[in-house]
Amino acid sequence: MNKTFRLGLGHVAFIVAFIAVWELASRAGMLDPTFFGRPSGIVAYLWNGFFVERNLWNDLFYTILAATIAFWAGSIAAVLVGLVFAMLPRVHKACEPYLTLLNAMPRIALAPLFLLWFGLGVGSKIAVAISLVFFIVLSSTVAGIRGVNSDHLVLSRALGAKPRDIFFKVTLPSAVPVIFSGLRLGLVYSLLGVVAAELLAAEHGLGQVLAYLQSTFDMNGVMALLFLLAFLGLSITVAMNWIERRLLVWQ
């Protein structure tokens, strides 16, 4: 039996024990299911939501859709702005105080404003998520480009590399790992922004379902949604790690 297998077995045993204790404590009346739900009830809710009434698919789709759009739009905009900053340091310097101010603001506080501007649909969710993703990816892009090894620059210049070559063959590739860690964080925050905005007010989405379940005291449903969101975040992180390992084999 190898080490990873034993570790995996340990995790499974722990989770099974945790769920069993929860279920038994709830049935024995030690844990109030009104506040904590009950594992069997949570599974029943998910089963019903995905395979009987099938209403959760639609909400899952809207949440993922909004998070994906916000991630792509926010990241692309941030990388482009970061590149412009790298090429025009004076523009960067001029913009910096405003960006610092915007970045210091708790972005979730913008949600009511965006709901007013963009309505109850995905538009306002995307806007909130972009406001988070953009700054995360921008700061990692700027940091990555700044972190270029000066030896590489001196050598490239001495060998006769043109500024364009230096930028695309030295500066940009050296920034990729830092930009990538920003993207990974950005994707997680994109989901966070969307769900937070949905909690406030929405037509569809897991956050909206969560708010509804909470207001009707359906604790099994609330717990089910929390687990669902946690797994969604986890699969994002795992997928990004996988892509990173394949993209950055040289690291």
Next chain:
Amino acid sequence: MNDMTAMNAADSARAIGAPAIELRDLTMRFGVGTASPVLAVDRVSFSLAPGEFVSLIGPSGCGKTTILNLLTGLLAEEPEGDVRVLGKHPSAGNPDIAYMLARDSLLPWRSALGNAAFGMEVRGAPKKEREARALELLKEVGLGDFADKYPKALSHGMRQRCALARTFALDSPVLLMDEPFGALDAQTKLTLEDVLMRLWSAHRKTVVFVTHDLAEAIALSDRVIVMSARPGRMIADVPIDLPRPRSVRKLQSDHRFHEYYAHLWGLLEQGTTGDE
């Protein structure tokens, strides 16, 4: 397979007896117009014949790296005096010049092959041609089996071999080397010096080699130029009359090698203490 235009420049320089590199009364001041201008290099004159290997030695701050950077055309300050590389004034990105630093400066996201080809790539050589030549040079430095390895998988010595391959792959007639083996351990250094000697014998470049290692300077060079502490002045220009081809390892037990060492050491001491 050689870069014909570059070779022609060196050949024609040799044919008419013109020096490959010439410095006349070179004086460098930094911070001119500020409160404390620094005289870095003071009236230095020397020249290198095509194919000659000359070392610059001297204490830290003697201006040897300044002279090298001046030849690459990377310095913003204008020197006094006249400096010529193959008859031309220095300019950044001059294709007649290849440059090598103490740190290997390999790009970590490129394989050894990609790194060896990098110099040719920024100079616009076609992909097929530069990869063939890079592989050839990697074989010459003993890295033929490591062409697809990334720098993280290479040892210090191997990385510097790869940097040598990148430098020689350029086929520029003039090589400027700034303490290229300064960061290596003693044993690896000797091995790399022999690799450099082999490459130099095979490719016959004009080399300016900056080092603070006296033994290295003697073992490799046709001439050793000794400089004083700041402001950098030339103390001596010593021809090293040891037979070629040389093996740096064998030289370690040659009595003439040690005589040169003692002689140059005395000159260096003079320059450091400032006695005339």
